[in-house]
Amino acid sequence: MQEESEYATMWVSEGILFFTFKPLAELDLKEAQIIVASRLKFQNKTPYPVLCNIYNLKTVSEEAADYLATEGITLVPAIALLCNSYYHRVLAEVFIKLHNLAKPIQIFSNKQEALDYLQKFI
Template identity: 30%
Template sequence: MDKSRFENEHASFWIEGGVVYFVYKANSVVNLEAAKQIVADRIKFQREINYPVYCDIRGMKSADKDARNYLAKEGSSYTKGVAVMVDSPMSKIIGNIYLGLNKPTTPTRLFTDKNEAVEFLKQFV
């Protein structure tokens, strides 16, 4: 596994400035199986070290209820804080459902501006 960058069928990850950048690929459809793979790959990529995570869900087309629940709980493993990047009405809906119903276990906020998201994460580096 490349230490500086990793990619699976759903997303790409890399570490920059002490932050894990996690970007969903265009039109990603996330079910429970995909969510488990995504989280396992991210944790393995991070070598089980806690990091703040920049999570760009703008490419995510949908995530079912089981996937959202899994991502909110187990998906928060090895994270110090999470900035969720949104832009479209659909990604904002997915992000708000995630925050409101699934209640992530680490500090998590939605952003539409990358610089603001990175500033939020700097407090956790």
């Protein structure tokens, strides 16, 4: 099953939730709230480790980042952030350093390594 919205595409495969942001100029608080609500509805109270592809993110507002670091990790035992550029790696590193997440989170440029990491959280 796959869910697609204006802001993201998500699906579950082999116990992992795959989440890909669609191109956005800036992810703001309102969009973050819509994305999280959509993901929670899609998960139907079932926790899944998340492979989050951030290739399409340009900027994230401080309020959106704060929301994603708190409410956005509900029903998420672990997160693997998939980056394809130096810019996205820095964006992910800043997010992790500024938000003391209560869940394990790692940054990857290799999809298979990210999936291997998430396997232990299924």
